[in-house]
Amino acid sequence: MGSKPKPAARRRIRAPRDFYGGLALMALAAFAWWGSLNLSGMQGVQFGAGTAPRLFAGLLFLTGGVIAVMGLIRDGEPIGRYGVRGPLLVAASILLFATAIRPLGLPLTSFLTILLTSAASDEVRWLESILWAAVLSAACTLLFVYALGLALPLWPSF
Amino acid sequence: MDLLANLALGFSVAAAPENLLLCMVGVIVGTMVGVLPGIGPVASIAILLPVTFGLSPAGALIMLAGIYYGAQYGGSTTSILVNIPGEASSVVTTLDGFQMAKNGRAGPALAIAAIGSFAAGTVATFLVALLGQPLTRVALMFGAPEFFALMVVGLVLAVVLASGSVLKAVAMILLGLLLSTVGSDLSTGMPRLSFGLMELSEGLSFVVIAMGMFGIAEVVRNLQAPEQRGIVRGKVTNLMPTRADLVQSAGAIGRGTVIGSILGVLPGGGAVMSSFAAYTLEKRIARDPSRFGKGAIEGVAAPESANNAAAQTSFIPLLTLGIPGNAVMALFLGAMTMQGIVPGPQVMMFQPSLVWAVIVSMWIGNLMLLVLNLPLIGVWVSMLRVPYRLLFPAIVIFCCIGGYAVNNSSLDVILTGAFGLLGYWLVRHDFEPAPLILGLVLGPLLEENLRRALIISSGDVAVFFTRPLSASLLLAAVILLAFSVLPAIRKRRHEVFVE
Numbered sequence: 327m328g329s330k331p332k333p334a335a336r337r338r339i340r341a342p343r344d345f346y347g348g349l350a351l352m353a354l355a356a357f358a359w360w361g362s363l364n365l366s367g368m369q370g371v372q373f374g375a376g377t378a379p380r381l382f383a384g385l386l387f388l389t390g391g392v393i394a395v396m397g398l399i400r401d402g403e404p405i406g407r408y409g410v411r412g413p414l415l416v417a418a419s420i421l422l423f424a425t426a427i428r429p430l431g432l433p434l435t436s437f438l439t440i441l442l443t444s445a446a447s448d449e450v451r452w453l454e455s456i457l458w459a460a461v462l463s464a465a466c467t468l469l470f471v472y473a474l475g476l477a478l479p480l481w482p483s484f
Numbered sequence: 485m486d487l488l489a490n491l492a493l494g495f496s497v498a499a500a501p502e503n504l505l506l507c508m509v510g511v512i513v514g515t516m517v518g519v520l521p522g523i524g525p526v527a528s529i530a531i532l533l534p535v536t537f538g539l540s541p542a543g544a545l546i547m548l549a550g551i552y553y554g555a556q557y558g559g560s561t562t563s564i565l566v567n568i569p570g571e572a573s574s575v576v577t578t579l580d581g582f583q584m585a586k587n588g589r590a591g592p593a594l595a596i597a598a599i600g601s602f603a604a605g606t607v608a609t610f611l612v613a614l615l616g617q618p619l620t621r622v623a624l625m626f627g628a629p630e631f632f633a634l635m636v637v638g639l640v641l642a643v644v645l646a647s648g649s650v651l652k653a654v655a656m657i658l659l660g661l662l663l664s665t666v667g668s669d670l671s672t673g674m675p676r677l678s679f680g681l682m683e684l685s686e687g688l689s690f691v692v693i694a695m696g697m698f699g700i701a702e703v704v705r706n707l708q709a710p711e712q713r714g715i716v717r718g719k720v721t722n723l724m725p726t727r728a729d730l731v732q733s734a735g736a737i738g739r740g741t742v743i744g745s746i747l748g749v750l751p752g753g754g755a756v757m758s759s760f761a762a763y764t765l766e767k768r769i770a771r772d773p774s775r776f777g778k779g780a781i782e783g784v785a786a787p788e789s790a791n792n793a794a795a796q797t798s799f800i801p802l803l804t805l806g807i808p809g810n811a812v813m814a815l816f817l818g819a820m821t822m823q824g825i826v827p828g829p830q831v832m833m834f835q836p837s838l839v840w841a842v843i844v845s846m847w848i849g850n851l852m853l854l855v856l857n858l859p860l861i862g863v864w865v866s867m868l869r870v871p872y873r874l875l876f877p878a879i880v881i882f883c884c885i886g887g888y889a890v891n892n893s894s895l896d897v898i899l900t901g902a903f904g905l906l907g908y909w910l911v912r913h914d915f916e917p918a919p920l921i922l923g924l925v926l927g928p929l930l931e932e933n934l935r936r937a938l939i940i941s942s943g944d945v946a947v948f949f950t951r952p953l954s955a956s957l958l959l960a961a962v963i964l965l966a967f968s969v970l971p972a973i974r975k976r977r978h979e980v981f982v983e
Contacts, residue, residue, distance in 0.1 A: 343912070343913045343914055344652075344913070344914070346913065347652075347910075347913035347914070347915060348655075350909075350913075351655055351659065354659070354662075355662070358662055358677060361677045361679060362665075362676060362677055365669075365674060365676055366672075366674075372671075372935075372938075372939065373671075373931075373934075373935045373938070374672075375669035375672050375674040375676055376676070378665050378931045378934075379662065379665040379676055379677055382658055382661040382662040382665060382927075383662055385658050386655060386658040386659055386662055389651065389654055389655040389658055390655060392651060393651055393652060393655060396651070403914070405912065405913070406912070408708075408912065409704065409707060409708035411707075412703075412704050412707030412708055413704050413905055413908060416700065416703060416704055416707075416880060416901070416904070417901050417904075417905060419880060419884075420700070420880070420883075420884055420897060420898065420900065420901030420904070421898065421901065423881075423884040423888070423897055424884075424888075424894040424895075424897035424898045424901075425894065427884075427888055427894060427897070428894065432885070436881050436884075436885070439880070439881055439884060440877045440878075440880075440881050443876070443877045443880045443881070444873065444877050446707055446876070447707055447872070447873045447876065449871070449872075449873045450873060451873075454874075455873075455877075458874055458877070459877070462877065462878055462881060463881070466881060466882070466885060469535075470534075470885055470889065474535060474537070474538045475538050476534075476537065476538065476889045477892065478885070478888065478889065478892075
C-alpha cells in the first residue's frame with residue numbers, strides 16, 4: 327500500500343482520472359485534426375472530405391477540455407495502479423500472432439500465442455497451459471478452417 | 485392479416501433446418517459464454533462475430549440473436565446460483581435469486597426466471613412484429629434532416645439513460661464518430677486519416693474495434709482484479725416451482741413484461757434499466773415489502789421478464805429505422821453491414837423474409853432456452869468452475885483469429901490489440917466503451933444524412949429547424965440533454981442505478 331492517499335481536497339488535481347482522461351482525449355482530437363489538414367473543407371454547401379473529421383475532432387477537443395477542467399475543480403477518484411504484466415504480455419502475444427500467422431500457419435501460431443498469453447496471469451501453471459494450448463489451438467483450427475471455411479494459412483511456409 | 489402472413493413467411497425461413505441449427509448453436513453458445521464469469525452479452529457477441537462471417541445473412545443474424553438472449557439467460561443463472569451477475573441487466577436478480585438459492589430453492593428460482601423470460605419473450609416478439617410495419621412506413625417518409633435529427637435523439641438518449649458521467653459518454657460518442665471517419669470519404673473517395681497505410685484506406689473494421697474494446701480490454705482488466713467467485717452449494721434439485729410460486733409470480737411476470745417492452749424501445753441501457761424499474765415497482769406495490777431481499781420469488785420473476793422483453797423490443801428501432809439503441813444493437817448493425825445489408829427502413833421493404841425470420845427466430849430461441857436450459861443446469865454449473873487462467877487465453881486467441889479473418893490482414897490483429905489497450909485505459913479513467921461503439925456504427929449514417937440535408941437546403945442550417953418533424957426531434961434532444969445535467973435529475977438518475 328505504501329503512504330496513505332492524500333485527501334482529495336489537498337491534491338492539486340482533484341480528479342486525476344478525469345483530468346488526465348480529458349487531456350488525452352484533447353491530444354487525440356488534436357492529432358486527428360492535424361491528420362486531416364490535407365483534406366479539403368466545405369466547398370460551398372458541399373461537405374469536403376475533411377469537414378466531418380474536423381467537426382468531430384473539434385467537438386471532441388472541446389468536450390475533453392471541459393472534462394479536464396472539471397477534473398481540476400471537482401473531487402474524484404485517484405487513478406490507481408495500472409496493471410503491467412497483464413497488458414504487456416497480452417499485447418506481446420497479439421503482436422506475436424500478427425507476425426507469425428503468415429509464416430507459421432494457424433495451429434502453430436495459436437499454440438505459441440496461447441502459451442505467451444497464459445503467462446499474463448499470476449496463477450499460470452505451465453504444464454496445464456501447454457496441454458490447454460494444444461487443445462485450444464486444435465479446436466480453433468477445426469472450428470475456423472474446417473467448420474467455418476475461413477481462408478487462414480494452415481502450415482508453416484518455407 | 486398482414487401480420488400472420490408475415491409471421492408465416494418468417495417462420496418458413498427460421499424453421500429451415502440450417503437456421504434452426506444455427507439458432508440452437510447460438511442459444512447454447514450464448515448461455516455458455518454468459519455463464520462464464522467476466523464475459524457479458526456484448527463481449528460474447530463481439531468475440532463470436534467472426535464465427536458468422538461465412539454464414540448467410542439470415543443465418544448470421546439468427547445465430548447472433550440466439551447468442552444475445554442465451555447470454556442474458558446465462559447471466560441470470562449465475563446471479564441465482566453464485567451471486568455473480570453475469571451482466572448488468574441481472575444485477576437485481578441476485579438480490580432475491582441468490583437468497584432463494586441459499587434457502588434451497590435454487591430450482592424454482594431458475595425455473596421461474598426461465599418461464600418469465602419465455603412469457604415476456606413471446607409477448608415482445610408479437611410486439612416487434614406488430615410495430616414493425618407501421619414504424620417502417622413512418623420511417624419511409626423521413627428525409628435526410630429527419631434521419632439526422634433522429635440519430636441525434638438516439639445518441640442523446642443513449643447518453644442520458646446510460647449510467648456514469650453524461651459528459652464522458654458524450655466524449656465517447658464523439659470519439660466513436662471520429663474513428664468512423666477513418667477510411668475513404670463517401671463522396672470523393674479520398675482516403676481520410678489513414679496516414680498512408682493501405683490497410684486503413686477502407687476504414688477501421690468495426691469488428692476489430694468491438695473485439696478490442698470489449699474482448700481484449702476486459703481480459704486485461706480482469707487480469708488485474710483479483711478473482712472473486714462464489715461457491716455453488718450442493719446440487720440443484722427439485723426444479724419445478726410449486727403452484728403457489730406460479731400464482732405469486734404471474735402478476736410480476738406480466739408487469740415486468742410491460743415495463744420491459746416499453747423501456748426496451750428507448751435507446752440507452754434498455755434491458756438494464758427495465759430490470760431495475762421492474763424490481764422497484766414490485767417492491768413498491770407488494771403487500772409486505774420486507775420480503776424482498778430475503779428470497780421473494782417476484783423479485784426474480786419481474787426483473788427477468790423485464791430484461792428479456794426489453795432485449796427483444798430493443799430490436800424495433802434497429803429493424804425499422806436502422807438505428808441501434810444500445811451497444812448490442814450497434815454490434816448487430818455492424819454485423820448487418822458486414823453481411824452487405826444497408827440498415828434502415830428499406831430492409832423491411834426489400835428483404836422482408838430476412839427481418840421476419842429474425843423476429844420469429846427470437847421466439848423459437850426463447851422456446852429452446854426454456855426446453856434446453858433446465859435439464860442442462862448441471863452443465864452450466866460445471867462451466868462456472870472453469871478458472872479464469874484457462875478462459876482468457878481462449879478469448880485472446882479468438883480475438884486474434886477473428887481480427888485476422890476480417891481482411892486477412894496482420895495489421896487488423898495489431899489494431900485489435902491496440903484498441904484493447906485503449907479500451908483498458910478508457911475504463912481505468914471511467915470512460916465506457918458502449919457509447920463509443922454506438923458512435924462508431926452511426927458515424928457514416930450521421931455524416932451522410934447531414935451532408936444530404938445540407939445539399940437539399942443549399943447549405944442552410946435552418947433546414948433542421950424549419951421542418952416540423954426534425955425540429956421537434958432536435959428540440960427533444962436538447963431538452964433531454966439539458967435535463968440530464970440538472971443536479972436534481974442527476975441525483976435521481978444516480979439513485980436508479982445504485983438502488
